[in-house]
Amino acid sequence: MAKEVIRVVAAVIEDNGRYLITQRNSNATLPLLWEFPGGRVEPDESETAALQREVEGRIGVTVEVGAKLGEHLHDYTSYQVHLTMYKCTLPAEARPYPATVADLRWVTSREFLDYDFPPADEKTMSKLLGLVRN
Numbered sequence: 001m002a003k004e005v006i007r008v009v010a011a012v013i014e015d016n017g018r019y020l021i022t023q024r025n026s027n028a029t030l031p032l033l034w035e036f037p038g039g040r041v042e043p044d045e046s047e048t049a050a051l052q053r054e055v056e057g058r059i060g061v062t063v064e065v066g067a068k069l070g071e072h073l074h075d076y077t078s079y080q081v082h083l084t085m086y087k088c089t090l091p092a093e094a095r096p097y098p099a100t101v102a103d104l105r106w107v108t109s110r111e112f113l114d115y116d117f118p119p120a121d122e123k124t125m126s127k128l129l130g131l132v133r134n
Contacts, residue, residue, distance in 0.1 A: 004079045009051040010038035010121070011063055011088035018106040021115065022058055025102050032102060034115040036085065047084055055088070059096040059104060063088040074120030081120045 013020040013036075022037045024030055039054030041047055048065045055063050066087040074081045090096065098104050107115070112125060 003075075005073075006079055006081050007041040007047070007050075008038060008081050008083045008120075009041055009047045009054065010036035010083060010085045010124075011051055011055050011065070012036055012069055012085050013063065013088050013090060015090070015106065018108055019112075020059070020096060020104060020106055021112075022098065022104045023102040025100070030118045032116075033118050033121075034105075035117055035121050037101070037104075047086070051086060051088070058099055058101050060099040061090055061094040061096050063090055070124055072120060072124040074123060076119075083120045083124050085124055 011020075020037065021034045024033050024035065026032055037055045037058045038051055039058070041050040045053075051065050052062060055061070066089060069085045069087050071082065071084040074083065096104060117125065
């Protein structure tokens with residue numbers, strides 16, 4: 001039987017060499033792992049619309065969605081995640097805060113290695129940013 005494919009979008013928001021990452025809530029799937037903000041694409045919803053809705057819900061600010069950076073299909077035990085990452089920018093006056101996430105941080109790409117990310121995110125980040133865990 002074919003596994004369910006869950007479409008997920010993520011915002012790669014960079015500011016002066018630092019990237020915005022958010023921590024999943026303790027009651028979420030893959031609890032307390034770190035990720036780029038984003039979430040699930042609903043049926044009949046565009047990836048761009050989903051990204052804007054999910055990011056605003058999680059960090060309380062709207063983003064401008066830019067270029068698609070890459071995508072990756074990751075196999076979990078009972079489902080697959082099709083993750084697409086987009087370069088996004090915040091309006092100048094935006095002040096992100098952890099609206100519905102456990103925490104958020106601005107980190108350099110080198111510091112990614114200090115945080116635990118879900119496997120799908122990690123694979124995509126490695127492709128995008130050339131990062132490999134030791």
